């Protein structure tokens with residue numbers, strides 16, 4: 001995993017076409033008691049909602065906390081071994097539960 005340095009951050013900024021993700025939070029490495037989240041491919045009819053929070057993606061995977069129809073969920077965006085973008089969603093929770101899940105993810109207790 002590449003360290004997050006100034007040069008990388010500057011690279012994101014100079015691109016100018018995307019947010020400077022390295023200013024976004026990074027998910028902590030999974031802890032030894034990390035719980036697996038259930039990730040499923042998004043239902044194409046399900047509302048995608050709007051992004052509330054997001055993490056840095058400089059290690060090849062990033063997460064978004066999204067809100068749709070009064071419920072929130074976490075979206076994981078990564079690239080598979082062929083470089084194809086894979087988007088998967090968690091189950092949907094009410095806001096308070098989702099906030100706790102998001103924090104647990106950031107701290108490495110969920111993955």
Ligand SMILES: [Zn+2]
Nearest residue numbers: 004022056058
């Ligand atoms: Zn980063």
